[in-house]
Amino acid sequence: MAATNYKIAYVHLTSKIRQTIVALLGVMFGISMYVFMNSFMTGVNDIQTVLAFTSISHIHIYNDGPEDNTNLVKKAYGPEVLANIRNAKVIQYIQGIKNPEPITALVRKQPDVIALTPQVNINIFFRNSANKINGTLSGVDVENENRVFNISEYMVAGNWNDLKYNPEGVILGADLADRLSLHMGDNINVLTPDNVSKTYKVIGLFRTNVNGVDKSKAYLNINSARQLLSANSDYITDLQVNIKDFEKTAPVIARLAPVIPYKVESWQMANQQLEAGSKLRNIIAVAVSLTILMVAGFGIYNIMNMTINEKIREIAILKAMGYSSRDITTIFLTQAMVIGLAGGVFGMGLGYVLAVIVNHIPFKIGGLNNLPMAYRPQDYLLAFFFGLMTTLVAGFLPARKASKIDPVTIIRG
Protein backbone atom coordinates (compact mmCIF):
# COMPACT_ATOMS: atom_id res chain seq x y z
CA MET A 1 0.00 0.00 0.00
CA ALA A 2 2.72 2.38 1.03
CA ALA A 3 4.26 2.36 -2.43
CA THR A 4 1.00 3.51 -3.99
CA ASN A 5 0.65 6.35 -1.50
CA TYR A 6 4.21 7.44 -2.27
CA LYS A 7 3.44 7.30 -5.95
CA ILE A 8 0.42 9.54 -5.49
CA ALA A 9 2.51 11.92 -3.35
CA TYR A 10 5.16 11.93 -6.06
CA VAL A 11 2.63 12.76 -8.76
CA HIS A 12 1.22 15.58 -6.64
CA LEU A 13 4.70 17.00 -6.08
CA THR A 14 5.77 16.81 -9.69
CA SER A 15 2.55 17.90 -11.36
CA LYS A 16 2.65 21.31 -9.62
CA ILE A 17 6.41 21.61 -9.80
CA ARG A 18 6.47 25.39 -9.40
CA GLN A 19 4.53 25.24 -6.15
CA THR A 20 6.77 22.49 -4.89
CA ILE A 21 9.83 24.56 -5.69
CA VAL A 22 8.44 27.61 -3.86
CA ALA A 23 7.79 25.52 -0.75
CA LEU A 24 11.21 23.93 -1.05
CA LEU A 25 12.88 27.32 -1.42
CA GLY A 26 11.17 28.48 1.76
CA VAL A 27 12.56 25.60 3.77
CA MET A 28 15.92 25.87 2.07
CA PHE A 29 16.16 29.57 2.87
CA GLY A 30 15.17 29.03 6.50
CA ILE A 31 17.67 26.27 7.03
CA SER A 32 20.51 28.06 5.24
CA MET A 33 19.89 31.12 7.42
CA TYR A 34 19.93 28.97 10.50
CA VAL A 35 23.23 27.41 9.46
CA PHE A 36 24.73 30.73 8.46
CA MET A 37 23.62 32.69 11.54
CA ASN A 38 24.86 30.02 13.90
CA SER A 39 28.17 29.59 12.07
CA PHE A 40 28.68 33.33 12.14
CA MET A 41 27.80 33.69 15.81
CA THR A 42 29.98 30.75 16.76
CA GLY A 43 32.81 32.25 14.70
CA VAL A 44 32.41 35.58 16.47
CA ASN A 45 32.32 33.91 19.87
CA ASP A 46 35.38 31.82 19.08
CA ILE A 47 37.33 34.91 18.00
CA GLN A 48 36.15 36.72 21.08
CA THR A 49 37.39 33.85 23.20
CA VAL A 50 40.74 33.75 21.47
CA LEU A 51 41.14 37.51 21.87
CA ALA A 52 40.07 37.40 25.49
CA PHE A 53 42.40 34.57 26.41
CA THR A 54 45.47 36.37 25.10
CA SER A 55 45.35 38.49 28.24
CA ILE A 56 43.43 36.41 30.77
CA SER A 57 43.77 32.78 31.74
CA HIS A 58 40.98 30.38 32.56
CA ILE A 59 41.78 30.34 36.26
CA HIS A 60 43.77 32.94 38.14
CA ILE A 61 45.27 32.30 41.59
CA TYR A 62 46.57 35.34 43.45
CA ASN A 63 46.93 36.98 46.84
CA ASP A 64 43.87 39.16 47.23
CA GLY A 65 45.34 41.15 50.10
CA PRO A 66 44.65 40.65 53.79
CA GLU A 67 41.13 40.63 55.15
CA ASP A 68 39.79 43.70 56.95
CA ASN A 69 41.57 43.58 60.31
CA THR A 70 41.06 47.20 61.26
CA ASN A 71 38.75 46.49 64.23
CA LEU A 72 40.69 44.09 66.42
CA VAL A 73 38.75 45.08 69.54
CA LYS A 74 35.56 43.72 68.06
CA LYS A 75 37.35 40.49 67.28
CA ALA A 76 38.48 40.03 70.85
CA TYR A 77 35.41 41.25 72.76
CA GLY A 78 32.51 40.87 70.38
CA PRO A 79 30.25 43.45 68.72
CA GLU A 80 28.67 44.80 71.95
CA VAL A 81 31.87 46.57 72.94
CA LEU A 82 32.15 49.98 71.30
CA ALA A 83 35.50 50.84 69.83
CA ASN A 84 36.62 54.01 68.11
CA ILE A 85 39.60 53.39 65.88
CA ARG A 86 40.77 55.94 63.34
CA ASN A 87 43.30 55.76 60.54
CA ALA A 88 43.93 52.09 61.03
CA LYS A 89 46.91 50.85 59.08
CA VAL A 90 46.76 47.51 57.36
CA ILE A 91 49.88 45.48 57.14
CA GLN A 92 50.07 42.81 54.50
CA TYR A 93 52.24 40.15 56.06
CA ILE A 94 52.59 38.10 52.96
CA GLN A 95 53.34 39.66 49.62
CA GLY A 96 52.45 37.41 46.71
CA ILE A 97 52.03 33.69 47.12
CA LYS A 98 54.02 32.23 49.93
CA ASN A 99 55.67 28.87 49.41
CA PRO A 100 54.28 28.42 45.87
CA GLU A 101 55.91 25.06 45.19
CA PRO A 102 53.26 22.76 46.78
CA ILE A 103 50.45 24.92 45.38
CA THR A 104 51.87 24.70 41.89
CA ALA A 105 52.30 20.95 42.27
CA LEU A 106 48.72 20.56 43.51
CA VAL A 107 47.29 22.54 40.61
CA ARG A 108 49.42 20.66 38.09
CA LYS A 109 48.05 17.36 39.43
CA GLN A 110 44.43 18.29 38.51
CA PRO A 111 43.36 16.20 35.52
CA ASP A 112 41.76 19.11 33.61
CA VAL A 113 44.75 21.41 33.85
CA ILE A 114 46.65 21.64 30.59
CA ALA A 115 49.02 24.51 31.31
CA LEU A 116 50.00 26.80 34.14
CA THR A 117 52.47 29.57 34.50
CA PRO A 118 53.77 31.54 37.47
CA GLN A 119 54.08 35.30 37.21
CA VAL A 120 55.64 38.13 39.18
CA ASN A 121 53.52 41.16 38.34
CA ILE A 122 54.71 44.59 39.41
CA ASN A 123 52.88 47.89 39.04
CA ILE A 124 55.49 50.18 37.68
CA PHE A 125 56.38 53.41 35.99
CA PHE A 126 57.92 52.99 32.56
CA ARG A 127 60.22 55.91 31.82
CA ASN A 128 62.05 57.16 28.81
CA SER A 129 63.60 60.39 29.95
CA ALA A 130 60.70 62.79 30.59
CA ASN A 131 57.98 60.37 29.41
CA LYS A 132 56.42 58.43 32.28
CA ILE A 133 53.72 55.82 31.89
CA ASN A 134 52.08 53.75 34.58
CA GLY A 135 51.79 50.07 33.69
CA THR A 136 52.44 46.46 34.57
CA LEU A 137 55.74 44.71 34.31
CA SER A 138 55.13 41.01 34.16
CA GLY A 139 57.93 38.68 35.15
CA VAL A 140 57.17 35.43 33.33
CA ASP A 141 58.29 31.87 32.92
CA VAL A 142 58.93 32.28 29.20
CA GLU A 143 57.93 28.83 27.96
CA ASN A 144 54.91 28.30 30.20
CA GLU A 145 53.66 31.84 29.62
CA ASN A 146 53.57 31.09 25.93
CA ARG A 147 51.75 27.83 26.58
CA VAL A 148 49.00 29.60 28.48
CA PHE A 149 48.67 32.83 26.49
CA ASN A 150 50.20 31.93 23.14
CA ILE A 151 51.95 35.30 23.26
CA SER A 152 54.62 34.42 20.67
CA GLU A 153 51.82 34.56 18.04
CA TYR A 154 51.38 38.25 18.72
CA MET A 155 55.00 39.36 18.44
CA VAL A 156 55.42 42.17 15.91
CA ALA A 157 59.18 42.54 16.42
CA GLY A 158 61.83 40.41 18.05
CA ASN A 159 61.51 36.85 19.27
CA TRP A 160 59.56 35.76 22.34
CA ASN A 161 62.06 33.11 23.34
CA ASP A 162 64.88 35.70 23.51
CA LEU A 163 63.43 36.69 26.88
CA LYS A 164 64.53 33.37 28.28
CA TYR A 165 68.26 34.00 28.03
CA ASN A 166 68.32 37.77 28.30
CA PRO A 167 67.94 38.99 31.90
CA GLU A 168 68.28 42.60 30.77
CA GLY A 169 65.69 42.41 28.01
CA VAL A 170 62.02 43.44 28.07
CA ILE A 171 59.27 42.90 25.53
CA LEU A 172 56.90 45.86 25.31
CA GLY A 173 53.35 46.27 24.13
CA ALA A 174 53.52 48.01 20.76
CA ASP A 175 51.36 50.94 21.86
CA LEU A 176 53.35 51.36 25.06
CA ALA A 177 56.53 51.56 22.98
CA ASP A 178 54.91 54.17 20.73
CA ARG A 179 53.82 56.29 23.63
CA LEU A 180 57.33 56.22 25.06
CA SER A 181 58.90 56.70 21.61
CA LEU A 182 60.88 53.52 22.07
CA HIS A 183 62.18 51.22 19.35
CA MET A 184 63.90 47.87 19.24
CA GLY A 185 67.24 47.99 21.02
CA ASP A 186 66.48 51.21 22.93
CA ASN A 187 66.85 51.47 26.67
CA ILE A 188 63.87 51.77 29.00
CA ASN A 189 63.96 52.77 32.64
CA VAL A 190 61.49 51.39 35.18
CA LEU A 191 60.61 52.65 38.66
CA THR A 192 59.06 50.28 41.20
CA PRO A 193 56.69 51.35 44.03
CA ASP A 194 59.62 50.80 46.37
CA ASN A 195 61.59 53.42 44.46
CA VAL A 196 63.96 50.98 42.82
CA SER A 197 65.01 52.13 39.39
CA LYS A 198 66.55 49.90 36.73
CA THR A 199 67.24 50.14 33.04
CA TYR A 200 66.41 47.37 30.56
CA LYS A 201 66.74 46.96 26.82
CA VAL A 202 63.78 46.60 24.41
CA ILE A 203 64.23 43.22 22.70
CA GLY A 204 60.73 42.72 21.32
CA LEU A 205 57.30 44.24 20.70
CA PHE A 206 53.92 42.56 20.82
CA ARG A 207 50.38 43.46 19.84
CA THR A 208 47.52 41.38 21.27
CA ASN A 209 44.89 43.82 19.94
CA VAL A 210 43.53 44.13 23.45
CA ASN A 211 44.10 47.85 23.82
CA GLY A 212 44.53 47.98 27.57
CA VAL A 213 47.26 45.35 27.36
CA ASP A 214 49.10 46.74 24.37
CA LYS A 215 49.55 50.17 25.88
CA SER A 216 50.51 49.31 29.42
CA LYS A 217 52.18 45.92 29.64
CA ALA A 218 55.71 44.68 29.36
CA TYR A 219 57.28 41.26 29.85
CA LEU A 220 60.47 40.43 31.69
CA ASN A 221 62.14 37.18 32.64
CA ILE A 222 60.66 36.02 35.96
CA ASN A 223 64.09 35.83 37.62
CA SER A 224 64.91 39.41 36.64
CA ALA A 225 61.57 40.49 38.12
CA ARG A 226 62.40 38.75 41.40
CA GLN A 227 65.75 40.50 41.39
CA LEU A 228 64.08 43.84 40.84
CA LEU A 229 61.92 43.27 43.91
CA SER A 230 64.78 41.74 45.89
CA ALA A 231 62.54 38.70 46.35
CA ASN A 232 63.60 35.11 46.85
CA SER A 233 64.02 32.75 43.95
CA ASP A 234 60.61 31.10 44.15
CA TYR A 235 58.60 34.26 44.75
CA ILE A 236 55.49 34.63 42.59
CA THR A 237 52.48 36.92 42.72
CA ASP A 238 50.12 35.13 40.38
CA LEU A 239 49.51 31.66 39.09
CA GLN A 240 47.73 31.50 35.73
CA VAL A 241 46.07 28.20 34.87
CA ASN A 242 44.47 26.92 31.67
CA ILE A 243 42.16 23.93 31.60
CA LYS A 244 40.87 21.71 28.80
CA ASP A 245 37.44 23.28 28.38
CA PHE A 246 37.38 26.93 29.32
CA GLU A 247 33.63 26.76 29.96
CA LYS A 248 34.10 24.19 32.72
CA THR A 249 36.00 26.18 35.30
CA ALA A 250 33.46 25.67 38.08
CA PRO A 251 34.36 22.09 39.10
CA VAL A 252 38.08 22.86 39.07
CA ILE A 253 37.51 25.95 41.21
CA ALA A 254 35.33 23.92 43.56
CA ARG A 255 38.17 21.46 44.08
CA LEU A 256 40.99 24.00 44.38
CA ALA A 257 39.46 26.89 46.30
CA PRO A 258 39.02 25.09 49.68
CA VAL A 259 42.62 23.84 49.80
CA ILE A 260 44.46 26.89 48.45
CA PRO A 261 44.62 29.79 50.92
CA TYR A 262 44.52 32.39 48.16
CA LYS A 263 41.96 33.80 45.79
CA VAL A 264 41.09 31.25 43.11
CA GLU A 265 39.13 33.04 40.39
CA SER A 266 37.69 31.85 37.09
CA TRP A 267 37.63 34.05 34.00
CA GLN A 268 33.85 34.10 34.21
CA MET A 269 33.94 35.63 37.68
CA ALA A 270 36.50 38.21 36.62
CA ASN A 271 34.92 39.06 33.25
CA GLN A 272 31.20 38.55 33.43
CA GLN A 273 30.65 40.94 30.53
CA LEU A 274 32.47 38.51 28.19
CA GLU A 275 30.25 35.64 29.20
CA ALA A 276 27.13 37.78 28.97
CA GLY A 277 28.11 38.96 25.48
CA SER A 278 28.69 35.45 24.23
CA LYS A 279 25.42 34.16 25.70
CA LEU A 280 23.43 37.09 24.32
CA ARG A 281 24.85 36.58 20.84
CA ASN A 282 23.82 32.94 20.98
CA ILE A 283 20.28 33.88 22.01
CA ILE A 284 20.01 36.37 19.14
CA ALA A 285 21.27 33.80 16.65
CA VAL A 286 18.77 31.18 17.78
CA ALA A 287 15.89 33.67 17.87
CA VAL A 288 16.58 34.99 14.38
CA SER A 289 17.03 31.60 12.78
CA LEU A 290 14.01 30.06 14.50
CA THR A 291 11.91 33.00 13.32
CA ILE A 292 13.04 32.38 9.76
CA LEU A 293 12.26 28.69 10.09
CA MET A 294 8.81 29.51 11.44
CA VAL A 295 8.10 31.82 8.52
CA ALA A 296 9.19 29.04 6.19
CA GLY A 297 6.90 26.70 8.11
CA PHE A 298 3.94 28.99 7.55
CA GLY A 299 4.83 29.07 3.86
CA ILE A 300 4.70 25.30 3.70
CA TYR A 301 1.45 25.26 5.66
CA ASN A 302 -0.09 27.67 3.17
CA ILE A 303 1.05 25.79 0.12
CA MET A 304 -0.06 22.44 1.53
CA ASN A 305 -3.44 23.93 2.38
CA MET A 306 -3.77 25.29 -1.16
CA THR A 307 -2.80 21.92 -2.62
CA ILE A 308 -5.41 20.19 -0.51
CA ASN A 309 -8.13 22.64 -1.51
CA GLU A 310 -7.25 22.08 -5.15
CA LYS A 311 -7.25 18.32 -4.76
CA ILE A 312 -10.30 18.05 -2.57
CA ARG A 313 -12.27 16.20 -5.26
CA GLU A 314 -9.44 13.76 -5.85
CA ILE A 315 -9.16 13.11 -2.13
CA ALA A 316 -12.90 12.43 -2.04
CA ILE A 317 -12.64 10.04 -4.98
CA LEU A 318 -9.68 8.22 -3.39
CA LYS A 319 -11.77 7.78 -0.27
CA ALA A 320 -14.75 6.56 -2.27
CA MET A 321 -12.47 3.97 -3.89
CA GLY A 322 -11.50 2.74 -0.44
CA TYR A 323 -8.43 4.73 0.56
CA SER A 324 -8.46 5.17 4.33
CA SER A 325 -7.89 8.36 6.29
CA ARG A 326 -4.44 7.08 7.13
CA ASP A 327 -3.60 6.68 3.44
CA ILE A 328 -4.59 10.27 2.80
CA THR A 329 -2.51 11.49 5.76
CA THR A 330 0.44 9.46 4.48
CA ILE A 331 0.14 10.97 1.01
CA PHE A 332 0.24 14.55 2.23
CA LEU A 333 2.76 14.01 5.02
CA THR A 334 5.05 12.35 2.48
CA GLN A 335 4.87 15.48 0.37
CA ALA A 336 5.78 17.63 3.38
CA MET A 337 8.61 15.23 4.27
CA VAL A 338 10.06 15.34 0.77
CA ILE A 339 9.94 19.13 0.79
CA GLY A 340 11.52 19.15 4.25
CA LEU A 341 14.28 16.68 3.38
CA ALA A 342 15.17 18.25 0.06
CA GLY A 343 14.91 21.76 1.51
CA GLY A 344 17.13 20.61 4.36
CA VAL A 345 19.84 19.21 2.15
CA PHE A 346 19.87 22.20 -0.20
CA GLY A 347 19.59 24.54 2.78
CA MET A 348 22.70 23.08 4.39
CA GLY A 349 24.51 23.52 1.07
CA LEU A 350 23.36 27.12 0.66
CA GLY A 351 24.19 27.83 4.31
CA TYR A 352 27.72 26.54 3.76
CA VAL A 353 28.17 28.63 0.62
CA LEU A 354 26.88 31.75 2.42
CA ALA A 355 29.22 31.06 5.33
CA VAL A 356 32.23 30.71 3.03
CA ILE A 357 31.38 33.92 1.15
CA VAL A 358 30.86 35.97 4.32
CA ASN A 359 34.01 34.41 5.78
CA HIS A 360 35.93 36.07 2.93
CA ILE A 361 34.57 39.57 3.50
CA PRO A 362 37.48 41.74 4.75
CA PHE A 363 37.12 43.04 8.30
CA LYS A 364 40.28 44.66 9.53
CA ILE A 365 39.55 45.62 13.13
CA GLY A 366 41.03 44.23 16.31
CA GLY A 367 43.55 41.97 14.65
CA LEU A 368 40.98 40.36 12.33
CA ASN A 369 41.46 40.12 8.58
CA ASN A 370 37.99 38.99 7.58
CA LEU A 371 34.68 38.18 9.21
CA PRO A 372 34.96 35.17 11.49
CA MET A 373 33.06 31.97 10.76
CA ALA A 374 32.87 28.56 12.40
CA TYR A 375 32.16 25.33 10.50
CA ARG A 376 30.62 22.97 13.00
CA PRO A 377 28.76 19.83 11.91
CA GLN A 378 26.34 20.14 14.82
CA ASP A 379 25.04 23.48 13.46
CA TYR A 380 24.23 21.80 10.16
CA LEU A 381 22.61 18.77 11.76
CA LEU A 382 20.52 20.90 14.11
CA ALA A 383 19.38 23.10 11.23
CA PHE A 384 18.40 20.02 9.25
CA PHE A 385 16.55 18.56 12.23
CA PHE A 386 14.66 21.79 12.98
CA GLY A 387 13.79 22.20 9.32
CA LEU A 388 12.37 18.71 9.15
CA MET A 389 10.38 19.24 12.35
CA THR A 390 8.97 22.51 11.03
CA THR A 391 7.88 20.95 7.76
CA LEU A 392 6.33 17.97 9.52
CA VAL A 393 4.31 20.18 11.84
CA ALA A 394 3.37 22.51 8.98
CA GLY A 395 2.40 19.53 6.82
CA PHE A 396 0.60 17.60 9.51
CA LEU A 397 -2.27 20.02 10.06
CA PRO A 398 -3.32 20.22 6.38
CA ALA A 399 -2.78 16.46 6.01
CA ARG A 400 -5.11 15.81 8.91
CA LYS A 401 -7.64 18.18 7.41
CA ALA A 402 -7.43 16.25 4.14
CA SER A 403 -7.90 12.94 5.90
CA LYS A 404 -11.11 14.23 7.48
CA ILE A 405 -12.71 15.22 4.18
CA ASP A 406 -16.18 13.70 3.86
CA PRO A 407 -16.40 12.23 0.35
CA VAL A 408 -20.21 12.48 0.18
CA THR A 409 -20.36 16.26 0.55
CA ILE A 410 -17.63 16.73 -2.06
CA ILE A 411 -18.95 14.26 -4.63
CA ARG A 412 -22.59 15.31 -4.33
CA GLY A 413 -21.45 18.96 -4.57
Next chain:
Amino acid sequence: MDNNTALKADNIVKYFYEPEKFQVLKGLSFEVKKGEFVSLTGKSGSGKSTLLYVLSTMDTDYEGSLSINGETLTGQSMNRLAAFRNQHIGFVFQFHYLLPEFNVLDNVMLPALKLKRYSAKEIEARAYDNLRMLGLEDQALKAASKLSGGQQQRVAIARALINDPSVIMGDEPTGNLDSKNTAIVFDIFQKLARERGQTIITVTHDEDFAHKSDRIIDMRDGEIIG
Protein backbone atom coordinates in the same frame (compact mmCIF):
# COMPACT_ATOMS: atom_id res chain seq x y z
CA MET B 1 -31.01 -13.27 4.24
CA ASP B 2 -30.37 -16.01 1.75
CA ASN B 3 -27.23 -16.48 -0.24
CA ASN B 4 -28.74 -14.93 -3.28
CA THR B 5 -29.15 -11.49 -1.70
CA ALA B 6 -26.51 -8.91 -2.59
CA LEU B 7 -27.82 -5.99 -0.57
CA LYS B 8 -30.38 -5.62 2.15
CA ALA B 9 -31.68 -2.30 3.48
CA ASP B 10 -33.86 -2.38 6.55
CA ASN B 11 -35.94 0.62 7.62
CA ILE B 12 -33.45 3.26 6.46
CA VAL B 13 -34.29 6.68 7.89
CA LYS B 14 -32.26 9.77 7.22
CA TYR B 15 -32.60 13.41 8.14
CA PHE B 16 -31.07 16.55 6.71
CA TYR B 17 -30.38 19.22 9.30
CA GLU B 18 -29.62 22.13 6.97
CA PRO B 19 -31.32 24.51 6.56
CA GLU B 20 -33.83 22.87 8.93
CA LYS B 21 -34.53 19.33 10.11
CA PHE B 22 -36.10 17.41 7.31
CA GLN B 23 -36.74 13.69 6.85
CA VAL B 24 -35.26 12.67 3.48
CA LEU B 25 -35.64 8.89 3.71
CA LYS B 26 -38.71 7.61 5.46
CA GLY B 27 -38.02 4.08 6.56
CA LEU B 28 -36.99 2.30 3.36
CA SER B 29 -36.67 -1.48 3.30
CA PHE B 30 -35.78 -3.54 0.25
CA GLU B 31 -33.45 -6.24 -1.01
CA VAL B 32 -31.42 -6.50 -4.18
CA LYS B 33 -30.51 -9.90 -5.57
CA LYS B 34 -27.11 -10.89 -6.88
CA GLY B 35 -26.75 -10.13 -10.58
CA GLU B 36 -29.72 -7.78 -10.56
CA PHE B 37 -29.59 -4.54 -12.55
CA VAL B 38 -31.56 -2.01 -10.52
CA SER B 39 -32.42 1.56 -11.49
CA LEU B 40 -33.25 4.11 -8.80
CA THR B 41 -35.55 6.72 -10.27
CA GLY B 42 -37.60 9.64 -9.09
CA LYS B 43 -37.80 13.41 -9.35
CA SER B 44 -34.96 15.47 -7.96
CA GLY B 45 -35.44 15.83 -4.24
CA SER B 46 -37.05 12.40 -4.01
CA GLY B 47 -34.06 11.12 -2.02
CA LYS B 48 -32.76 8.62 -4.60
CA SER B 49 -29.18 9.98 -4.59
CA THR B 50 -29.23 10.25 -0.83
CA LEU B 51 -30.30 6.61 -0.68
CA LEU B 52 -27.52 5.61 -3.05
CA TYR B 53 -24.87 7.27 -0.86
CA VAL B 54 -26.25 5.51 2.21
CA LEU B 55 -26.07 2.21 0.29
CA SER B 56 -22.54 3.11 -0.83
CA THR B 57 -21.39 3.13 2.86
CA MET B 58 -19.87 6.58 2.40
CA ASP B 59 -22.76 8.25 4.23
CA THR B 60 -23.02 6.78 7.73
CA ASP B 61 -25.40 9.31 9.22
CA TYR B 62 -28.64 7.31 9.03
CA GLU B 63 -30.93 5.08 11.10
CA GLY B 64 -31.83 1.51 10.23
CA SER B 65 -29.47 -1.15 9.04
CA LEU B 66 -27.63 -2.00 5.86
CA SER B 67 -25.88 -5.19 4.88
CA ILE B 68 -24.07 -6.14 1.71
CA ASN B 69 -23.15 -9.75 0.92
CA GLY B 70 -24.41 -10.73 4.35
CA GLU B 71 -22.07 -8.37 6.19
CA THR B 72 -23.76 -5.77 8.40
CA LEU B 73 -22.18 -2.43 7.62
CA THR B 74 -24.18 -0.19 9.92
CA GLY B 75 -22.03 1.00 12.81
CA GLN B 76 -18.67 -0.04 11.33
CA SER B 77 -15.66 2.29 11.56
CA MET B 78 -14.84 4.62 8.68
CA ASN B 79 -11.60 2.81 7.92
CA ARG B 80 -13.31 -0.58 7.92
CA LEU B 81 -15.96 0.80 5.55
CA ALA B 82 -13.23 2.22 3.29
CA ALA B 83 -11.63 -1.20 3.11
CA PHE B 84 -15.02 -2.78 2.39
CA ARG B 85 -15.76 -0.32 -0.43
CA ASN B 86 -12.35 -0.99 -1.86
CA GLN B 87 -13.01 -4.69 -2.11
CA HIS B 88 -16.75 -5.00 -2.72
CA ILE B 89 -18.11 -1.80 -4.27
CA GLY B 90 -17.28 -0.10 -7.54
CA PHE B 91 -18.41 3.46 -8.24
CA VAL B 92 -19.30 5.31 -11.41
CA PHE B 93 -20.28 8.94 -10.92
CA GLN B 94 -22.07 11.43 -13.12
CA PHE B 95 -18.85 13.31 -13.57
CA HIS B 96 -16.06 10.88 -14.27
CA TYR B 97 -13.87 11.96 -11.33
CA LEU B 98 -10.67 10.56 -12.72
CA LEU B 99 -7.41 11.81 -11.25
CA PRO B 100 -6.28 14.19 -14.02
CA GLU B 101 -2.57 14.01 -13.19
CA PHE B 102 -2.42 10.26 -13.67
CA ASN B 103 -2.66 8.42 -16.95
CA VAL B 104 -5.59 6.19 -17.81
CA LEU B 105 -3.83 2.99 -16.75
CA ASP B 106 -2.83 4.39 -13.36
CA ASN B 107 -6.38 5.61 -12.76
CA VAL B 108 -7.73 2.14 -13.41
CA MET B 109 -5.07 0.48 -11.25
CA LEU B 110 -5.35 2.70 -8.15
CA PRO B 111 -8.14 0.79 -6.30
CA ALA B 112 -6.36 -2.51 -6.95
CA LEU B 113 -3.04 -1.15 -5.73
CA LYS B 114 -4.84 -0.28 -2.51
CA LEU B 115 -6.44 -3.73 -2.21
CA LYS B 116 -3.18 -5.53 -3.06
CA ARG B 117 -4.88 -8.80 -3.86
CA TYR B 118 -2.56 -9.18 -6.84
CA SER B 119 0.97 -8.06 -7.63
CA ALA B 120 1.48 -4.80 -9.50
CA LYS B 121 2.23 -6.75 -12.70
CA GLU B 122 -0.98 -8.77 -12.51
CA ILE B 123 -2.95 -5.64 -11.68
CA GLU B 124 -1.57 -3.99 -14.80
CA ALA B 125 -2.57 -6.99 -16.90
CA ARG B 126 -6.07 -6.95 -15.43
CA ALA B 127 -6.35 -3.20 -16.01
CA TYR B 128 -5.43 -3.77 -19.66
CA ASP B 129 -8.09 -6.52 -19.85
CA ASN B 130 -10.72 -4.14 -18.53
CA LEU B 131 -9.66 -1.37 -20.88
CA ARG B 132 -9.74 -3.78 -23.80
CA MET B 133 -13.26 -4.88 -22.91
CA LEU B 134 -14.28 -1.22 -22.96
CA GLY B 135 -12.38 -0.51 -26.17
CA LEU B 136 -9.83 1.75 -24.58
CA GLU B 137 -6.60 -0.23 -24.60
CA ASP B 138 -4.90 2.14 -27.03
CA GLN B 139 -5.63 5.10 -24.68
CA ALA B 140 -3.99 3.43 -21.67
CA LEU B 141 -0.95 5.67 -21.44
CA LYS B 142 -2.69 8.95 -22.23
CA ALA B 143 -3.35 11.51 -19.50
CA ALA B 144 -6.89 11.02 -18.22
CA SER B 145 -7.74 14.65 -18.90
CA LYS B 146 -7.00 14.25 -22.62
CA LEU B 147 -9.91 11.86 -23.28
CA SER B 148 -13.44 12.67 -24.44
CA GLY B 149 -16.33 12.59 -21.95
CA GLY B 150 -17.59 9.19 -23.09
CA GLN B 151 -14.09 7.72 -22.98
CA GLN B 152 -13.51 9.13 -19.50
CA GLN B 153 -16.76 7.59 -18.27
CA ARG B 154 -15.67 4.22 -19.67
CA VAL B 155 -12.30 4.62 -17.91
CA ALA B 156 -14.23 5.28 -14.70
CA ILE B 157 -16.14 2.02 -15.29
CA ALA B 158 -12.90 0.15 -15.89
CA ARG B 159 -11.66 1.56 -12.60
CA ALA B 160 -14.88 0.54 -10.82
CA LEU B 161 -14.41 -3.02 -12.11
CA ILE B 162 -10.76 -3.53 -11.30
CA ASN B 163 -11.30 -5.28 -7.94
CA ASP B 164 -14.17 -7.46 -9.25
CA PRO B 165 -16.64 -5.82 -6.87
CA SER B 166 -19.88 -7.64 -6.19
CA VAL B 167 -21.84 -4.40 -6.35
CA ILE B 168 -21.40 -1.57 -8.83
CA MET B 169 -23.09 1.70 -7.97
CA GLY B 170 -23.68 4.53 -10.38
CA ASP B 171 -24.82 8.07 -9.63
CA GLU B 172 -26.31 9.11 -12.97
CA PRO B 173 -23.44 7.46 -14.84
CA THR B 174 -24.94 8.50 -18.18
CA GLY B 175 -26.15 11.93 -17.05
CA ASN B 176 -23.40 13.67 -18.96
CA LEU B 177 -23.26 11.46 -22.04
CA ASP B 178 -24.88 11.56 -25.46
CA SER B 179 -27.28 8.79 -26.53
CA LYS B 180 -24.58 6.75 -28.27
CA ASN B 181 -22.30 6.69 -25.25
CA THR B 182 -25.31 6.11 -22.99
CA ALA B 183 -26.12 3.00 -25.00
CA ILE B 184 -22.53 1.81 -24.69
CA VAL B 185 -22.54 2.26 -20.91
CA PHE B 186 -25.91 0.50 -20.60
CA ASP B 187 -24.65 -2.45 -22.61
CA ILE B 188 -21.59 -2.73 -20.42
CA PHE B 189 -23.70 -2.73 -17.27
CA GLN B 190 -26.08 -5.28 -18.64
CA LYS B 191 -23.23 -7.51 -19.69
CA LEU B 192 -21.63 -7.29 -16.24
CA ALA B 193 -24.90 -8.23 -14.57
CA ARG B 194 -25.71 -11.09 -16.95
CA GLU B 195 -22.29 -12.57 -17.56
CA ARG B 196 -20.40 -11.86 -14.36
CA GLY B 197 -23.31 -11.82 -11.93
CA GLN B 198 -22.34 -8.39 -10.62
CA THR B 199 -25.10 -6.39 -8.99
CA ILE B 200 -25.74 -2.97 -10.52
CA ILE B 201 -27.52 -0.20 -8.62
CA THR B 202 -27.70 3.06 -10.45
CA VAL B 203 -29.52 6.35 -10.00
CA THR B 204 -30.81 7.67 -13.29
CA HIS B 205 -33.05 10.32 -14.78
CA ASP B 206 -33.10 8.56 -18.10
CA GLU B 207 -36.47 6.81 -18.57
CA ASP B 208 -35.26 4.57 -21.39
CA PHE B 209 -32.23 3.52 -19.43
CA ALA B 210 -34.38 2.67 -16.42
CA HIS B 211 -36.95 0.72 -18.38
CA LYS B 212 -34.35 -1.44 -20.03
CA SER B 213 -32.90 -2.46 -16.63
CA ASP B 214 -34.16 -5.48 -14.64
CA ARG B 215 -35.95 -3.56 -11.95
CA ILE B 216 -36.92 0.01 -11.15
CA ILE B 217 -37.13 1.37 -7.65
CA ASP B 218 -39.15 4.54 -8.08
CA MET B 219 -39.05 7.06 -5.26
CA ARG B 220 -41.06 10.07 -4.26
CA ASP B 221 -40.60 12.21 -1.11
CA GLY B 222 -38.36 9.70 0.57
CA GLU B 223 -40.59 6.71 0.02
CA ILE B 224 -40.55 3.89 -2.49
CA ILE B 225 -43.61 4.06 -4.68
CA GLY B 226 -42.85 1.27 -7.09
